[in-house]
Structures are given as structure tokens and as C-alpha cells.
Amino acid sequence: MRDRQPRDPAARTGASVVGVDIAPNLIAQAKARAASEGLSVDLQVGNAERLRYPDGTFDTVVTMFGAMFAARPERVAAELLRVTRPGGRIAMANWTPTGFVGEVLKTTVKCVPAQAGVQSPLLWGAEDRVQDRLGEGLASLVLTRRLITFEYPVGPDETVNLFRLWYGPTVRAFASLDESGRKSLSEDLVKLWREHNLAVDGTTRVHSEYLEVIGVVR
Numbered sequence: 001m002r003d004r005q006p007r008d009p010a011a012r013t014g015a016s017v018v019g020v021d022i023a024p025n026l027i028a029q030a031k032a033r034a035a036s037e038g039l040s041v042d043l044q045v046g047n048a049e050r051l052r053y054p055d056g057t058f059d060t061v062v063t064m065f066g067a068m069f070a071a072r073p074e075r076v077a078a079e080l081l082r083v084t085r086p087g088g089r090i091a092m093a094n095w096t097p098t099g100f101v102g103e104v105l106k107t108t109v110k111c112v113p114a115q116a117g118v119q120s121p122l123l124w125g126a127e128d129r130v131q132d133r134l135g136e137g138l139a140s141l142v143l144t145r146r147l148i149t150f151e152y153p154v155g156p157d158e159t160v161n162l163f164r165l166w167y168g169p170t171v172r173a174f175a176s177l178d179e180s181g182r183k184s185l186s187e188d189l190v191k192l193w194r195e196h197n198l199a200v201d202g203t204t205r206v207h208s209e210y211l212e213v214i215g216v217v218r
Contacts, residue, residue, distance in 0.1 A: 010060075011039040018058070020046040021066070023168065049075040056085035064093040065101075065210070068124035069169065071115075073133060081137035084217045090134065092213035096125035096145065099209030100196050105169060107192055111185040112173045125211045138215040146212050152204040156193035159204045160186060 011017045011034070021027050024045050034041045046052055048067040061084045070076045080090050095101040102122050114120065123129045127143045135141060152159045163170040164186075174182050199205040 011041050017041045018053075019043040020048070020051065022047055048079060051079045051083050053083045055082050056088075057083050058088060059085060060089045060091065062091045065095060067092070068094045068121045070121075071118050073119060073124065073129075077133040077137075081134065081217060086217055087139075088217050090138075090213070090215040090217065092124070092130075092211075094124035094130075094211045094213065095122060096209045096211050097122040099125070100150075100192075100206055101208045101210075103192060103196075104189065107188050108169060108173045108185065111181055111188070112176050127211065130211070130213055134213075134215055137218060139218045141213070141215045144212040144214075145209055147207045147209055150204065150206045150208065151199075154204065155202055156197055156204050157190050159193055160189045163189070 017040075019027070019030055019041055021030070021043075022045065027043050027045050030041070030043050034043065044052075048063070048070045049072050061080055063080070067076050067080070084090055095105065097106075097120075102125065105120075105122060109120075124133075130143060131141065150159075152162065154162075164174050165171070170189075173185065177185060193204065193206065196206045197204050198207070
């Protein structure tokens, strides 16, 4: 199972791949991309808290920076374990609280507070929380902190504008603010991108830490 747009090495090897996302527009984009690359991928609108598949359907379940944003992590964990066959793998990539994207999300929450009672998605990037949520259902669990690099051919100001247009949490945050709030959040995000930018040629290159989760289901 996949929950993001496929540039999918599994599908290219002939594996049967299912993709799930809660956003219909992303599923539409993913279908167009899969078709353009000649990939056969079953893409469906769905919810990580309530997956429409029988128990033990998948050999491998992958979520990259996707399921971590669902509002009820205990349901997500239960569903990931349920739809993976015994001996199958769950693989996650989750932003850590101390990484760059973690800082972006925390900066955003300062302007747009999270809904009362909803846990931070960044807790999926903490080893102890992953162990608590998935550990009892797994025969083994390996947690590794890794870095991913964001590279854009434009400067930090333009990069923030790209995120305003395309990155779900940022899009929703700006949509909920008035003009003054949008200006303040934009300034804070541009400052953050500038502080972490490693490029010196007018482009943007930023490293961000994430937690790689590899679990084998009992």
C-alpha cells in the first residue's frame, strides 16, 4: 500500500501496488503520473484510520510523511498492523520533532494552533512513541534517523511560496489565516528557510531529519 504519488520502483518490477490518499486531487495527480509512466497502480481515495482492505492483505505497507498526519495515531497504528500479513513489513518515514520540517510544522502551529485533543504528528518521529504504538504487533522493529535534502532552483522566499501552493499542512494553515496572519507566518517561514539554507548561489538546499521505521509484523 502506498499513500503518496507513485514514482514507484515496486510497480516497475511488476509488483501489485495499491495507493491510498485522503486527498482526491492527489489521487488524480497520481493516476495521471502513473499513466504517463506506464505503471499499473490501483489508486484510491481513502483514510489511513479506516482502510478498506481485509486483514493481512499486503506484504509490505509503506507510508512516507503521510499517515503521520492522521488525527488519531492509535487507529493508524492498528490499521497498519491489521492490513499487513504476518511476516510482512511496515515501513514509515516520519518527520522528527528536531528536524527542519519539524521546525516548520512547529512554527506553523504557533500561528495556527492544533485542534484541541489532537496529538502532534511529530510524535511519529519519536522512537519511544513508535515503539508504544506499533511494538506489541511487531516481531522486530528497526528505527533509524536519516536525512533528506530539499533542493529548489529558487531562493527561500520562492520556496515558501511553493509550499504555500502544494504542501498540504502549509496550504491549510494559510487558508485559515487573515491577511495579517498570512504575512506573519510567511515571514517566519522565510526566516527559517534562510537560516537553514546551505546554498550560496541563489537557490535553496536544506537538510531535514526523518525517522525511518521498519517493522516486521507478528
